[in-house]
Amino acid sequence: MTTPSVTTRFFNHLGQRFAYFYVRRLMRSEVEWGADVPPGPKVVAANHPTTTDPFLMMSWPFEPIYILITEDAFKMPLVGQFLRLAGHIPVYRSRGREAFDAALQLLKDGHTVGIYPEGALSEEDGQFAAAHTGAVRLAAAAQVPLVPMGIALDRHFVSTRQLDQFGVQEQMRWFWLGAYEVSMGQALMFDHSADDREAVKRSTDILMQEIKRMVDRSAQRLLNSSWPLSASLG
Numbered sequence: 001m002t003t004p005s006v007t008t009r010f011f012n013h014l015g016q017r018f019a020y021f022y023v024r025r026l027m028r029s030e031v032e033w034g035a036d037v038p039p040g041p042k043v044v045a046a047n048h049p050t051t052t053d054p055f056l057m058m059s060w061p062f063e064p065i066y067i068l069i070t071e072d073a074f075k076m077p078l079v080g081q082f083l084r085l086a087g088h089i090p091v092y093r094s095r096g097r098e099a100f101d102a103a104l105q106l107l108k109d110g111h112t113v114g115i116y117p118e119g120a121l122s123e124e125d126g127q128f129a130a131a132h133t134g135a136v137r138l139a140a141a142a143q144v145p146l147v148p149m150g151i152a153l154d155r156h157f158v159s160t161r162q163l164d165q166f167g168v169q170e171q172m173r174w175f176w177l178g179a180y181e182v183s184m185g186q187a188l189m190f191d192h193s194a195d196d197r198e199a200v201k202r203s204t205d206i207l208m209q210e211i212k213r214m215v216d217r218s219a220q221r222l223l224n225s226s227w228p229l230s231a232s233l234g
Helices: 006-025 053-057 079-085 096-108 134-142 197-224
Strands: 028-033 043-046 065-070 089-091 112-115 146-153 158-165 168-175 179-184
Touching: 006 053, 006 065, 006 079, 028 197, 043 053, 043 134, 043 197, 053 065, 065 096, 089 096, 096 112, 096 134, 112 134, 134 146, 134 197, 146 197, 179 197
Parallel strands: 028 179, 043 112, 043 146, 065 089, 065 112
Antiparallel strands: 146 179, 158 168
């Protein structure tokens, strides 16, 4: 097993501690562990309502996690440097194979990887963007469990900004301080090859159905809470 460097482990742990402190002290955020977390390496896959999600995902597991994050986050001053130091994986446009291979190596080396199958932010109304097959292909190639997670949040606390970089406009949605619920589903295992396109597509559909089911569970907890909620939850 390959062990991340001392520096990587230090910054990964620091990010995990900071994220945990933030969600416990400054937000109303809970993770519902609906089943036992599988031991060992695994892929954690969630919906992606806001740009803040990867930073909050760092607080979820009780173990180091290495997250596939869009290249734009790595261009941010200080934040990008921290993400690199912590071992998170940049996903560059037209170079997705590099991110896939880096994540696969981490899984084979015994580590846990986080991913957003939509590959972009969900729609503003909470509907999913078209899912990519990378999460299923990673789990199938490494023969590790794939854990679906569903996020629901109070949209009163989402701030939307347009970022213009090199003539390309990107929407960024930051989430601050409000209610943010996460539910974990039963781990999925796949016995098909990562190269079996039809099987991978079917498994991706199953994964997104499970994530949607977890989103609905999280949204119900929001409705049952005493926090002010917007009419649209996602």
